Amino acid sequence: MTMGETIGGAGMGRPGDDGRFGDFGGRFMPEALVPACLELEAAFGQAWGDAGFRAELDALLRDYAGRPSPLTEARNLSERLGVRVLLKRDELNHTGSHKINNVLGQALLTRRMGKRRLVAETGAGQHGVATATAAALFGFDCIVYMGEVDVERQALNVFRMNLLGAEVRPVASGSRTLKDAINEALRDWVSSVETTHYCLGSVMGPHPYPWMVRELQRVIGDEARAQTAALLDGGIPDVVVACVGGGSNAAGIFAGFVDTDARLVGVQPEGGAAIGRGLPGVVHGSKSLLLQDEHGQVKEAHSVSAGLDYPGVGPEHAHLAVAGRAEYPTVADGAVLEAFQLLSRTEGIIPALEPAHALAWVMREAGRGIPSGSTVLVNLCGRGDKDAVEVMRLLKGDPGAGAGG
Amino acid sequence: MTGRLEAELRRRRSEGAKLLVPYVTGGLSPDWTDVVQAVVAAGADAVEVGIPFSDPVMDGPTIQEASIRALARGTTPESILAELSRIDVGVPLVAMTYYNLAFRMGDLRFARSLAAAGVAGAILPDLPLEESGPWEAEAAAAGVETVLLAAPVTPDGRLAEIAGRSRGFVYGVSRMGVTGERASVAASAGVMAKRLKAVTDKPVLIGFGVSTPQQAVEVCAEADGVVVASALLRALLDGGGPEAAGDFVAGLREALDAG
Numbered sequence: 001m002t003m004g005e006t007i008g009g010a011g012m013g014r015p016g017d018d019g020r021f022g023d024f025g026g027r028f029m030p031e032a033l034v035p036a037c038l039e040l041e042a043a044f045g046q047a048w049g050d051a052g053f054r055a056e057l058d059a060l061l062r063d064y065a066g067r068p069s070p071l072t073e074a075r076n077l078s079e080r081l082g083v084r085v086l087l088k089r090d091e092l093n094h095t096g097s098h099k100i101n102n103v104l105g106q107a108l109l110t111r112r113m114g115k116r117r118l119v120a121e122t123g124a125g126q127h128g129v130a131t132a133t134a135a136a137l138f139g140f141d142c143i144v145y146m147g148e149v150d151v152e153r154q155a156l157n158v159f160r161m162n163l164l165g166a167e168v169r170p171v172a173s174g175s176r177t178l179k180d181a182i183n184e185a186l187r188d189w190v191s192s193v194e195t196t197h198y199c200l201g202s203v204m205g206p207h208p209y210p211w212m213v214r215e216l217q218r219v220i221g222d223e224a225r226a227q228t229a230a231l232l233d234g235g236i237p238d239v240v241v242a243c244v245g246g247g248s249n250a251a252g253i254f255a256g257f258v259d260t261d262a263r264l265v266g267v268q269p270e271g272g273a274a275i276g277r278g279l280p281g282v283v284h285g286s287k288s289l290l291l292q293d294e295h296g297q298v299k300e301a302h303s304v305s306a307g308l309d310y311p312g313v314g315p316e317h318a319h320l321a322v323a324g325r326a327e328y329p330t331v332a333d334g335a336v337l338e339a340f341q342l343l344s345r346t347e348g349i350i351p352a353l354e355p356a357h358a359l360a361w362v363m364r365e366a367g368r369g370i371p372s373g374s375t376v377l378v379n380l381c382g383r384g385d386k387d388a389v390e391v392m393r394l395l396k397g398d399p400g401a402g403a404g405g
Numbered sequence: 406m407t408g409r410l411e412a413e414l415r416r417r418r419s420e421g422a423k424l425l426v427p428y429v430t431g432g433l434s435p436d437w438t439d440v441v442q443a444v445v446a447a448g449a450d451a452v453e454v455g456i457p458f459s460d461p462v463m464d465g466p467t468i469q470e471a472s473i474r475a476l477a478r479g480t481t482p483e484s485i486l487a488e489l490s491r492i493d494v495g496v497p498l499v500a501m502t503y504y505n506l507a508f509r510m511g512d513l514r515f516a517r518s519l520a521a522a523g524v525a526g527a528i529l530p531d532l533p534l535e536e537s538g539p540w541e542a543e544a545a546a547a548g549v550e551t552v553l554l555a556a557p558v559t560p561d562g563r564l565a566e567i568a569g570r571s572r573g574f575v576y577g578v579s580r581m582g583v584t585g586e587r588a589s590v591a592a593s594a595g596v597m598a599k600r601l602k603a604v605t606d607k608p609v610l611i612g613f614g615v616s617t618p619q620q621a622v623e624v625c626a627e628a629d630g631v632v633v634a635s636a637l638l639r640a641l642l643d644g645g646g647p648e649a650a651g652d653f654v655a656g657l658r659e660a661l662d663a664g
């Protein structure tokens with residue numbers, strides 16, 4: 001079987017014209033926003049095939065964001081777990097996460113479409129910071145919507161966005177987290193679409209966003225494929241692991257390995273497992289798997305990680321799950337806090353709480369679901385600075401509590 | 406085939422009336438069906454009944470607040486339809502909600518349960534032309550007219566297709582933005598109505614932001630009628646009951662009839 005560019009197949013190619021990945025995706029948007037989605041689809045399709053655009057983006061990623069990010073062999077952790085752990089270091093990017101990859105691409109598109117204002121949603125604040133950063137660089141106005149709960153637990157990132165010249169608007173509705181920030185960003189967009197681009201931060205929303213954001217993040221997977229090949233004598237890792245909120249960092253790294261035999265694993269928070277505990281549903285522009293009640297009301301997710309605190313998931317992940325090409329286990333908040341501390345102590349790398357989910361799954365499954373001696377590539381998609389204060393609060397100022405040394 | 410909603414609105418229009426369609430959030434208060442009856446008694450030509458959804462992205466603060474309040478009372482699509490089936494208001498009812506509630510129940514089952522409750526039409530603002538086909542077919546099979554929305558940014562070709570496929574009436578969105586009371590009517594409202602009237606003889610109603618009798622009259626210089634939602638809900642959220650709602654709608658009716 002080949003896993004090539006089959007439309008609608010599980011090969012992470014271009015979705016159909018209707019924006020579908022199998023049964024999922026689409027464009028469930030109010031009419032007022034459809035013309036903007038069509039314009040964006042055309043602009044991205046054209047730009048992505050334009051060598052000039054690609055060269056400009058590559059130069060920005062290299063000279064401004066610091067790509068390529070290194071691949072680090074986590075020797076101490078590997079020894080401890082009995083599996084060979086390789087870390088894709090996207091936390092070293094400028095602004096501290098993979099979010100900048102997507103945002104720089106969308107900023108270039110914004111300029112190309114003649115727009116001068118960005119709106120964005122943010123959970124952990126990393127996408128908001130990346131968007132504010134690009135807005136500063138390109139001279140755009142920037143409004144970031146953020147749930148009140150997240151404003152509280154990611155206070156450092158709120159201040160960073162303000163420093164960068166963006167306005168952060170706290171969202172008081174609903175669960176006051178990422179889902180509600182997206183609602184509010186969409187409400188802004190429908191009122192401002194003629195001058196404004198909605199810089200969506202993950203592989204969700206209406207077509208073309210899930211496809212476009214995955215393509216803008218595939219640089220992670222493409223680099224990692226070459227880096228692992230160099231390290232493994234042309235081989236590939238046995239397992240590729242990433243955390244999944246909306247699923248952009250996972251989609252980016254999966255895209256580099258979907259045509260190999262590598263096992264693809266997207267780790268979800270226990271309180272936000274749209275894949276597994278969700279049912280097919282339509283919200284925020286696409287059909288995907290969604291935590292909802294029997295009537296179709298969207299449920300609130302709960303996670304220690306603001307970036308993964310979302311009741312849905314990108315439609316392509318729903319498709320990869322149903323097609324059996326990727327698997328989406330969950331980990332509990334407690335295990336995440338342990339992983340956060342363990343990587344800090346063993347490797348001198350403080351991860352964000354989001355990729356700590358991926359690490360927590362590796363810690364749990366090493367020697368069990370992951371046979372000893374396997375090579376495991378982990379997408380370390382963000383750094384933990386933003387989480388230090390919150391984790392300090394959760395650990396009551398006692399690092400090491402429950403971390404097993 | 407022309408359905409009950411469209412037939413009734415055409416009939417009223419041919420009598421020279423401007424069409425008045427108030428919006429009431431289903432389940433907002435224990436006496437919400439009395440509110441529906443009060444607005445009909447006050448001269449509504451049809452009533453939009455909102456089935457509250459957890460994430461109403463097209464709605465501003467007023468309808469959001471009404472949705473939250475209704476949901477907090479334990480309101481479900483089933484409870485609203487059960488209550489509607491117990492009243493007979495004498496004018497067509499149109500359900501307005503977001504697609505996930507229909508999708509979860511199943512398109513055909515949802516459409517059939519609307520019809521069984523006596524609901525003539527449905528408005529699902531997050532189903533654009535590209536996505537609404539399957540729903541429209543199931544709704545039509547169940548005898549429910551699907552009203553489509555056009556927006557100020559809709560290009561001419563799409564506008565004609567929306568007008569062609571819409572059933573019951575064509576819903577023109579007055580301005581770029583979410584629902585909510587406004588101090589004035591946007592110039593785009595008149596433009597929207599004129600563009601739609603140029604491509605269809607179906608009833609053309611304008612909504613989003615129409616708040617006062619004077620604004621309703623202004624919009625109806627071009628449009629066949631108006632949908633009034635947030636301003637009415639505001640009165641209800643601020644403590645008004647069926648009587649206040651009736652008075653508010655009577656004021657609109659009077660102004661429209663006076664022209």
Ligand SMILES: Cc1ncc(COP(=O)(O)O)c(C=O)c1O
Binds near residue numbers: 250
């Ligand atoms: C470091 C980091 N990882 C992951 C995520 C989740 O997003 P996604 O699943 O799209 O990668 C976030 C979101 O804020 C984040 O900041």
